[in-house]
Amino acid sequence: MPKKELREEIRRRKHRFTREQLRERSLPIVARLLAHPRLMEAETVLLYYSLPDEVDTHGMVDELLRQGKTVLLPVVMPDRGMQLCRYEGPETMREDEFHILEPTGEPFTDYEQIGVAVIPGMSFDARGNRLGRGKGYYDRFLKLLPHAYKIGVCFDFQRSEQVPVGANDIPVDEVIS
Ligand SMILES: Nc1ncnc2c1ncn2[C@@H]1O[C@H](COP(=O)(O)OP(=O)(O)O)[C@@H](O)[C@H]1O
Numbered sequence: 001m002p003k004k005e006l007r008e009e010i011r012r013r014k015h016r017f018t019r020e021q022l023r024e025r026s027l028p029i030v031a032r033l034l035a036h037p038r039l040m041e042a043e044t045v046l047l048y049y050s051l052p053d054e055v056d057t058h059g060m061v062d063e064l065l066r067q068g069k070t071v072l073l074p075v076v077m078p079d080r081g082m083q084l085c086r087y088e089g090p091e092t093m094r095e096d097e098f099h100i101l102e103p104t105g106e107p108f109t110d111y112e113q114i115g116v117a118v119i120p121g122m123s124f125d126a127r128g129n130r131l132g133r134g135k136g137y138y139d140r141f142l143k144l145l146p147h148a149y150k151i152g153v154c155f156d157f158q159r160s161e162q163v164p165v166g167a168n169d170i171p172v173d174e175v176i177s
Protein backbone atom coordinates (compact mmCIF):
# COMPACT_ATOMS: atom_id res chain seq x y z
CA MET A 1 0.00 0.00 0.00
CA PRO A 2 1.46 3.41 -0.93
CA LYS A 3 2.33 5.76 1.95
CA LYS A 4 -0.56 8.14 1.33
CA GLU A 5 -3.15 5.36 1.37
CA LEU A 6 -1.64 3.79 4.46
CA ARG A 7 -1.82 7.16 6.27
CA GLU A 8 -5.51 7.42 5.33
CA GLU A 9 -6.17 3.87 6.50
CA ILE A 10 -4.50 4.55 9.86
CA ARG A 11 -6.43 7.79 10.23
CA ARG A 12 -9.67 5.83 9.71
CA ARG A 13 -8.65 3.33 12.38
CA LYS A 14 -7.87 6.12 14.83
CA HIS A 15 -11.30 7.63 14.33
CA ARG A 16 -12.92 4.50 15.78
CA PHE A 17 -11.73 5.58 19.22
CA THR A 18 -12.55 8.56 21.39
CA ARG A 19 -9.76 10.70 22.84
CA GLU A 20 -10.56 9.18 26.22
CA GLN A 21 -10.21 5.63 24.85
CA LEU A 22 -6.87 6.52 23.28
CA ARG A 23 -5.66 8.04 26.54
CA GLU A 24 -6.61 4.85 28.35
CA ARG A 25 -4.90 2.65 25.74
CA SER A 26 -1.76 4.74 26.21
CA LEU A 27 -1.28 3.72 29.84
CA PRO A 28 0.16 0.19 29.34
CA ILE A 29 2.33 1.43 26.45
CA VAL A 30 3.80 4.19 28.60
CA ALA A 31 4.31 1.71 31.46
CA ARG A 32 6.33 -0.52 29.11
CA LEU A 33 8.39 2.45 27.98
CA LEU A 34 9.14 3.60 31.52
CA ALA A 35 10.30 0.07 32.40
CA HIS A 36 12.55 -0.23 29.33
CA PRO A 37 16.17 -0.81 30.40
CA ARG A 38 17.59 1.46 27.68
CA LEU A 39 15.34 4.30 28.76
CA MET A 40 16.00 3.70 32.46
CA GLU A 41 19.75 3.84 31.82
CA ALA A 42 19.75 6.96 29.68
CA GLU A 43 20.36 10.35 31.29
CA THR A 44 19.27 12.35 28.28
CA VAL A 45 16.20 11.30 26.34
CA LEU A 46 14.29 12.67 23.39
CA LEU A 47 10.52 12.33 23.82
CA TYR A 48 7.56 13.92 22.09
CA TYR A 49 4.64 15.83 23.59
CA SER A 50 1.65 13.91 22.27
CA LEU A 51 -1.18 15.27 20.16
CA PRO A 52 -4.68 13.98 21.09
CA ASP A 53 -4.47 11.15 18.53
CA GLU A 54 -1.04 9.90 19.62
CA VAL A 55 0.12 7.66 22.48
CA ASP A 56 -0.22 10.02 25.44
CA THR A 57 3.22 10.99 26.76
CA HIS A 58 2.22 13.98 28.91
CA GLY A 59 2.47 12.10 32.20
CA MET A 60 5.56 10.26 31.07
CA VAL A 61 7.65 13.35 30.37
CA ASP A 62 6.87 14.63 33.87
CA GLU A 63 7.85 11.30 35.37
CA LEU A 64 11.18 11.31 33.48
CA LEU A 65 11.81 14.88 34.62
CA ARG A 66 11.05 13.82 38.20
CA GLN A 67 13.61 11.03 37.80
CA GLY A 68 16.18 13.72 37.11
CA LYS A 69 16.67 13.03 33.41
CA THR A 70 17.27 15.66 30.78
CA VAL A 71 14.07 15.46 28.75
CA LEU A 72 14.12 16.92 25.26
CA LEU A 73 11.20 17.72 22.99
CA PRO A 74 11.20 18.57 19.29
CA VAL A 75 10.13 21.93 18.02
CA VAL A 76 9.25 21.99 14.35
CA MET A 77 10.64 25.02 12.55
CA PRO A 78 8.89 25.11 9.17
CA ASP A 79 11.58 25.20 6.45
CA ARG A 80 14.35 24.83 9.04
CA GLY A 81 13.58 21.32 10.23
CA MET A 82 13.37 20.13 13.80
CA GLN A 83 15.16 21.63 16.76
CA LEU A 84 15.21 20.43 20.34
CA CYS A 85 14.25 22.16 23.56
CA ARG A 86 14.59 21.02 27.15
CA TYR A 87 11.29 20.12 28.75
CA GLU A 88 11.02 22.00 32.03
CA GLY A 89 7.47 21.18 33.16
CA PRO A 90 3.89 21.50 31.89
CA GLU A 91 3.71 25.21 32.76
CA THR A 92 6.53 25.91 30.30
CA MET A 93 4.58 24.56 27.31
CA ARG A 94 3.11 27.18 24.96
CA GLU A 95 0.61 26.85 22.11
CA ASP A 96 2.08 27.65 18.73
CA GLU A 97 0.13 29.15 15.83
CA PHE A 98 -1.32 25.71 15.00
CA HIS A 99 -2.40 25.16 18.65
CA ILE A 100 0.34 22.60 19.11
CA LEU A 101 1.98 22.70 22.52
CA GLU A 102 5.68 23.44 22.27
CA PRO A 103 8.38 23.68 24.92
CA THR A 104 9.84 27.10 25.69
CA GLY A 105 12.89 25.74 27.51
CA GLU A 106 16.51 26.14 26.56
CA PRO A 107 17.46 25.01 23.03
CA PHE A 108 19.58 21.85 23.04
CA THR A 109 22.17 20.96 20.42
CA ASP A 110 24.46 18.49 22.20
CA TYR A 111 23.02 15.59 20.18
CA GLU A 112 25.71 13.04 21.16
CA GLN A 113 24.33 13.13 24.70
CA ILE A 114 21.01 11.64 23.63
CA GLY A 115 20.87 7.99 24.66
CA VAL A 116 17.33 7.15 23.68
CA ALA A 117 14.88 8.71 21.24
CA VAL A 118 11.17 7.88 21.56
CA ILE A 119 9.52 8.53 18.24
CA PRO A 120 5.83 8.61 17.31
CA GLY A 121 4.63 7.30 13.97
CA MET A 122 1.49 6.83 11.92
CA SER A 123 2.58 3.23 11.43
CA PHE A 124 5.50 0.88 12.01
CA ASP A 125 6.23 -2.60 10.72
CA ALA A 126 8.06 -5.37 12.58
CA ARG A 127 11.39 -4.37 11.04
CA GLY A 128 11.09 -0.87 12.51
CA ASN A 129 10.23 0.88 9.27
CA ARG A 130 8.34 4.05 10.09
CA LEU A 131 5.55 5.97 8.41
CA GLY A 132 5.29 9.58 9.62
CA ARG A 133 2.78 12.30 8.89
CA GLY A 134 4.27 12.95 5.49
CA LYS A 135 6.71 15.81 6.00
CA GLY A 136 9.87 13.81 6.66
CA TYR A 137 10.89 15.90 9.70
CA TYR A 138 12.03 12.91 11.74
CA ASP A 139 13.86 11.38 8.76
CA ARG A 140 15.95 14.52 8.39
CA PHE A 141 16.48 14.89 12.12
CA LEU A 142 17.27 11.25 12.98
CA LYS A 143 20.24 11.34 10.61
CA LEU A 144 21.85 13.50 13.31
CA LEU A 145 21.30 10.81 15.98
CA PRO A 146 23.09 7.72 14.61
CA HIS A 147 24.17 6.63 18.12
CA ALA A 148 20.78 7.03 19.87
CA TYR A 149 18.65 3.94 20.55
CA LYS A 150 15.44 4.66 18.69
CA ILE A 151 12.12 3.40 20.04
CA GLY A 152 9.04 3.80 17.84
CA VAL A 153 5.71 4.18 19.64
CA CYS A 154 2.18 3.61 18.39
CA PHE A 155 -1.09 1.95 19.28
CA ASP A 156 -1.39 -1.72 18.31
CA PHE A 157 -3.86 -0.95 15.55
CA GLN A 158 -1.27 1.29 13.87
CA ARG A 159 1.14 -1.56 13.16
CA SER A 160 1.39 -2.69 9.54
CA GLU A 161 2.62 -5.83 7.84
CA GLN A 162 4.91 -3.72 5.68
CA VAL A 163 5.56 0.03 5.71
CA PRO A 164 6.78 1.34 2.32
CA VAL A 165 10.36 2.56 2.58
CA GLY A 166 12.02 5.38 0.67
CA ALA A 167 15.70 6.22 0.41
CA ASN A 168 15.45 8.87 3.17
CA ASP A 169 13.44 6.86 5.67
CA ILE A 170 15.20 6.15 8.96
CA PRO A 171 13.98 3.02 10.77
CA VAL A 172 13.71 2.62 14.54
CA ASP A 173 15.50 -0.07 16.56
CA GLU A 174 12.37 -1.32 18.30
CA VAL A 175 8.64 -0.67 18.29
CA ILE A 176 6.55 -0.54 21.46
CA SER A 177 2.77 -0.57 21.14
N1 LIG B 1 16.86 13.38 4.73
C1 LIG B 1 16.06 13.94 3.81
N2 LIG B 1 16.53 14.81 2.90
C2 LIG B 1 15.72 15.35 2.00
N3 LIG B 1 14.41 15.10 1.89
C3 LIG B 1 13.87 14.23 2.76
C4 LIG B 1 14.66 13.62 3.77
N4 LIG B 1 13.87 12.81 4.47
C5 LIG B 1 12.64 12.90 3.94
N5 LIG B 1 12.64 13.77 2.91
C6 LIG B 1 11.49 14.09 2.07
O1 LIG B 1 10.38 14.47 2.85
C7 LIG B 1 9.19 14.05 2.22
C8 LIG B 1 8.33 13.27 3.17
O2 LIG B 1 8.97 12.05 3.54
P1 LIG B 1 8.12 10.78 3.94
O3 LIG B 1 9.07 9.70 4.34
O4 LIG B 1 7.12 10.47 2.90
O5 LIG B 1 7.31 11.35 5.20
P2 LIG B 1 7.24 10.78 6.66
O6 LIG B 1 8.58 10.25 7.04
O7 LIG B 1 6.82 11.97 7.45
O8 LIG B 1 6.23 9.70 6.60
C9 LIG B 1 9.60 13.18 1.03
O9 LIG B 1 9.50 13.94 -0.14
C10 LIG B 1 11.04 12.85 1.35
O10 LIG B 1 11.80 12.61 0.19
Ligand SMILES: [Mg+2]
Pocket residue numbers: 130131132136139168169170
Ligand atom coordinates in the same frame (compact mmCIF):
# COMPACT_ATOMS: atom_id res chain seq x y z
MG1 LIG C 1 9.69 8.93 6.09
